[in-house]
Amino acid sequence: MGIQDIIEGKKQWRAHMARVKALPPDYQIVYKEIQRYMFKVGPVDSADGPLLSGILDFFEEGVSADRGVLELIGDDVAAFCDDLIKDSRTHADLYQQSIGEKPGTAEK
Known part of the structure; x- marks a missing residue:
């Protein structure tokens, strides 16, 4: 990875986070909780990739449809996240x- 990358x-x-900051406060709170959850538990392949961008798109559509964030995802943020990543390696x-492996045999 070079300096340009x-x-x-x-x-x-920064552009992604600017979009997050443009969301209403309740959406921002839930997005940040989802982001924290995904960085901790989320998929190995896309912690900062298309998954978070897709959630942001979903939230922006919810805002434009004048729906509350909990109407979109439900009351349990972790359950929403788990459902998104259920088929991914985390x-x-x-x-x-x-x-679960024997000492000295961990993947590198």
Whole structure:
């Protein structure tokens, strides 16, 4: 990864976060909880990729339809997240796999 890739990635992330800040406060709170959950437990392949962008698109559509955030996702943020990543390999899966192996045989 070169310096240009890092700079471009930062630009994209800042633009993404600017979109988040444009959401109503209740949407921002829920988005940040989803983001925190995804970074902790979420899919290995796309912690900052299309999943979070898709959620942001979904939230922006909800705002334009004048719907509350809990109408869109329900009362349980973790259950909503778990449903999104149910078929993905997660950080939790990697951890469980690593503690289940014999010492010195962990994946590298």
